[in-house]
Amino acid sequence: MRRDFTSRRRVIISGLALLALADCGLAAFSWRQASAPRTPQQELDRQTVQLKLLQGDIGRARAIQQSMPATQMDCDKFEKSLFPASTGYSTVTEELGGIARKAGLASENQPQGVSSAIRVTLRMRTFFRAA
Numbered sequence: 001m002r003r004d005f006t007s008r009r010r011v012i013i014s015g016l017a018l019l020a021l022a023d024c025g026l027a028a029f030s031w032r033q034a035s036a037p038r039t040p041q042q043e044l045d046r047q048t049v050q051l052k053l054l055q056g057d058i059g060r061a062r063a064i065q066q067s068m069p070a071t072q073m074d075c076d077k078f079e080k081s082l083f084p085a086s087t088g089y090s091t092v093t094e095e096l097g098g099i100a101r102k103a104g105l106a107s108e109n110q111p112q113g114v115s116s117a118i119r120v121t122l123r124m125r126t127f128f129r130a131a
Helices: 002-036 039-081 087-101
Strands: 108-111 119-120
Touching: none
Parallel strands: none
Antiparallel strands: 108 119
């Protein structure tokens, strides 16, 4: 028990020392980068790259803004292609009933507070167990 604790303690201390050394190394690198002299040309190049990135973002935003009416029309067109809310449920249940009849399934009409409710009972057996 005592040996296990000692070895565990050494591993933890070694790991902490390694993290502290890495932190010091990164701090030195960061300090060196921050204090490095930059020429006006380097600063201009950096700002030019930043400007191009921002102009690209603005261009993409404008393209999205211009395509927004077409997208909105597509959404409206899709919404109009859906079943009306008043008849949508009965249409869907009719289609499900037709599919059930084609497949030879027994379907029962059991209204449960909703008109045209269909209950389909499936009994199937698998090779591994009865479902």
